Amino acid sequence: MGVMWLNEVQHFACSRYTRIHISIISPTVFFNKEKSYQKALRADPSYKLAAECLAIVLTDLGTSLKLVGSVQEGIQKYYEALKIDPHYAPAYYNLGVVYSEMMQFDVALNCYEKAALERPMYAEAYCNMGVIYKNRGELESAIACYERCLAVSPNFEIAKNNMAIALTDLGTKVKLEGDINQGVAYYKKALYYNWHYADAMYNLGVAYGEMLKFDMAIVFYELAFHFNPQCAEACNNLGVIYKDRDNLDKAVECYQLALSIKPNFSQSLNNIGVVYTVQGKMDIAASLIEKAIIANPTYAEAYNNLGVLYRDAGNISLAIDAYEQCLKIDPDSRNAGQNRLLAMNYINEGHDDKLFEAHRDWGKRFMRLYSQYTSWENLKDPERPLVIGYVSPDFFTHSVSYFIEAPLVHHDNENFKLVVYSAVVKADAKTIKFKEKVIKKGGIWRDVYGIDEKKVASMVREDKVDILVELTGHTANNKLGMMACRPAPVQVTWIGYPNTTGLPTIDYRITDSLVDPPDTEQKHVEELVRLPECFLCYTPSPEAGPVPTTPALSSGFITFGSFNNLAKITPKVLQVWARILCSVPNSRLVVKCKPFCCDSVRKRFLLTLEQLGLEPLRVDLLPLILLNHDHMQAYSLMDIRPVHD
Incomplete structure (x- = not known):
């Protein structure tokens, strides 16, 4: 959200006359x-x-x-x-x-x-x-x-x-x-x-x-x-802080107060729509963001947020349309540009050049915003430990964290020095645990949230990082701007994104032969490095508890399930699911997703399955579960779930 400056009241001194009245x-x-x-x-x-x-x-x-x-x-x-x-x-x-x-x-x-x-x-x-x-x-x-x-x-x-x-x-x-x-x-x-x-x-x-x-x-x-009780901007900005602190109810209260002062205040209309999107209240969120656009037709970020809403609701075509409308207004919008690339993964599936070209073209434009380093002062001494840097905003209870924990903990500290650049917005217990483990093993932990990416690039150079690994790709809060500066002589992308970054400054993408077969037609600007067997190493959550007895033994039927965002549950995926359930008598499907607290999203999802031959009565739809412990326990409802969760 951009800062809004208030109109000042400028006073001229009154003329001082030589006579009264x-x-x-x-x-x-x-x-x-x-x-x-x-x-x-x-x-x-x-x-x-x-x-x-x-x-x-x-x-x-x-x-x-x-x-x-x-x-x-x-x-x-x-x-x-x-x-x-x-x-x-x-x-x-x-x-x-x-x-x-x-x-x-x-x-x-x-x-x-x-x-x-x-x-x-x-x-x-x-x-x-x-x-x-x-x-x-x-x-x-x-x-x-x-x-x-x-x-x-x-x-x-x-x-x-x-x-x-x-x-x-x-x-x-x-x-x-x-x-x-x-x-x-x-x-x-x-x-x-x-x-x-x-x-x-x-x-x-x-x-x-x-x-x-x-x-x-x-x-x-x-x-x-x-x-100044008419200062709607102060109320709006309070809402932004509370939203970033996950106090969503307080954020909504602040935005509503701002709108009581300025009913057509586009920023607050947009921002309250964002909160409702986070809560899965898609219908009211869409209505408010659309009002923001009516109030300010050139409000580029509102179109981006409308795209996020459509993506979360599973309507990828509308999401891409909204991102592209944002980019027409603001061609340099980083959020919309990257959100568009992410959304295209859900519909193009990597089988044509359009997806690659979109990433490559974005990378070329993005590179122009940053100056690249072309030399490094790292000592060329084969006897010294290599300095490996990892950068991510996801060193907290996030899906990426389950796949980076083992590499952070099990680095060979004699031959490699570890430097972590944490761009975590809000640290949690997992962040603290990661930091303690890295430091205990002789590594360096740097908190870089809120620091300009060019300054972070300078930090990387000062740390003389030899190999810099980014873990986010085009997902939220990434540091691709830092990677565009090429602060390290070797740069790598890993884990967080299923495709090329499009950045010429990233040399390698770590993958495996299953995800990216040697004969794949999908193109990348990076050179693919295929690890043997699997490119991921999963560390289970301690909150998951022991594996429970399969529910089918007591219920008498198989329960399939998926806890995922609707963008990944494409029409082709639904076709496969419906075919599987229809072939397994009495089986059920349980799906958990944030937007399922919205009636229109639930009805559309069930209608699609019904049109594919699966009765709605065999489907259970769950909304967002706030606590990670409860989320983990909910897996005990399922007998079988797809591994792409």
């Missing part, structure tokens, strides 16, 4: 006074007090004329005042106000500067100079003007507010330039001048979120909303 005094009154003082000066040109009073009256007359719409006549009177008294600061100041209103800012600045020169304590002049500089984007100059203003008038509230606005803008500017710590310092300084300035609080929330200091981000988003 001048706006309700008729210009006629000042014309009469002008005549009186001019008459006095004609009688005695050296009458200094009369000259001073005439300058005041002419200035007041100019303001009175301006307020009734005679702007040019007003300007003329200001200049007449200065002709009588060239040192009369309010005339310069009011000229500055008029020229500011006429958007002649260079002239206005000159007038304000002259006013301040004649009256060094003229706080309003400094303040309005600051406004002009701020609106020009010259934030340091604006801040200097506000500082001069507050030096002579410390309690000038408009100047303090404007200072807070300028400091907040400067904080955002330096943050976007890469100095996030200085940005935070400016935001905090803004709150010194205006302790209830919600924009500064909001932007502190954004900054702390980018720094992964989410507890601090929550505090400042809540403060921003407290001081």
Whole structure:
């Protein structure tokens, strides 16, 4: 989700007139006074007090004329005042106000500067100079003007507010330039001048979120909303944090609050749709994401999320259409580009060149975003241990973790040094266990979540990794950007993706002869390295428990089952399943999948099987099981399940 900056309210200091309630005094009154003082000066040109009073009256007359719409006549009177008294600061100041209103800012600045020169304590002049500089984007100059203003008038509230606005803008500017710590310092300084300035609080929330200091981000988003109850953006960003922390109910609450403020707020419509997708509530999720697109037809990421929804619901064709619509709007969308490739695996099945060409073309485009290293400082010493690096976001209770645990634990530490780059979003007990085992065996564990991929590539070079193995491919939270930099002389892909990455910087793909037979027609940009027998090494979960007695012995019938996402259960797979069950009398099918909490998804799935000859009464559909222990225990419901789970 992109950061949304709030509209600021910029204040000009009000014109400081030389008489009270001048706006309700008729210009006629000042014309009469002008005549009186001019008459006095004609009688005695050296009458200094009369000259001073005439300058005041002419200035007041100019303001009175301006307020009734005679702007040019007003300007003329200001200049007449200065002709009588060239040192009369309010005339310069009011000229500055008029020229500011006429958007002649260079002239206005000159007038304000002259006013301040004649009256060094003229706080309003400094303040309005600051406004002009701020609106020009010259934030340091604006801040200097506000500082001069507050030096002579410390309690000038408009100047303090404007200072807070300028400091907040400067904080955002330096943050976007890469100095996030200085940005935070400016935001905090803004709150010194205006302790209830919600924009500064909001932007502190954004900054702390980018720094992964989410507890601090929550505090400042809540403060921003407290001081500005119309700040839907703060509510939205709170929802993002809670969603990433798996507090989905709280996330929904925040998004709903944002939408109560801004009903057509496309980001919150999209984000709440994402949460409902995660929960398997596909119908309401689709409705909300579609509303986000209606509210903002160029909202590329909403199309990507709609694609994810369709993929999870098993509608791959619609998913690919949505990803491609996203890419039309944003050709560089990494999420949509990679999600499209992943989805194509489910329908192309690797039997034609289209799938390979899509990966290869993506890789060529993606490579242009990164500079590649062409030399490495690794010592070419055959006696030293080789440094092997592994990078993945899946070193937690994730399917990949069951296949990487054994390699991490059983590395030959005498001949190989292990470095793990963990991009895990939310560590769990398994992450901690992996880290402890790697370090105990002399390896290095680096947490790289949230770190720019180019910086991670630099870390790999500093660690002098010889062989870098990525375990994700085009699945979520991958580090292919780092691999595109080629930080290691030899780069490999393994385990997490069933196809080529398409990246020319990845040299090898580890597989076996069963998954990729030697005579396979499927193409790869990598060279295939086929391990003997099997390219995977499975470590069972301790939560799985002992293998139970087969249910068929007590039930009297065979139960087939699959716990998987619907994208993998293609029409061809369903045809095979239906044929098997129809050939085994009284057998049943149990399928567990997140979207089965949605009635429309359940009905469509059962209807498809019924059309293939399998009665719906023989099928049990289970929704997502949240706890891994309960998920593992649910396998005891089945006698036979396909190994592609």
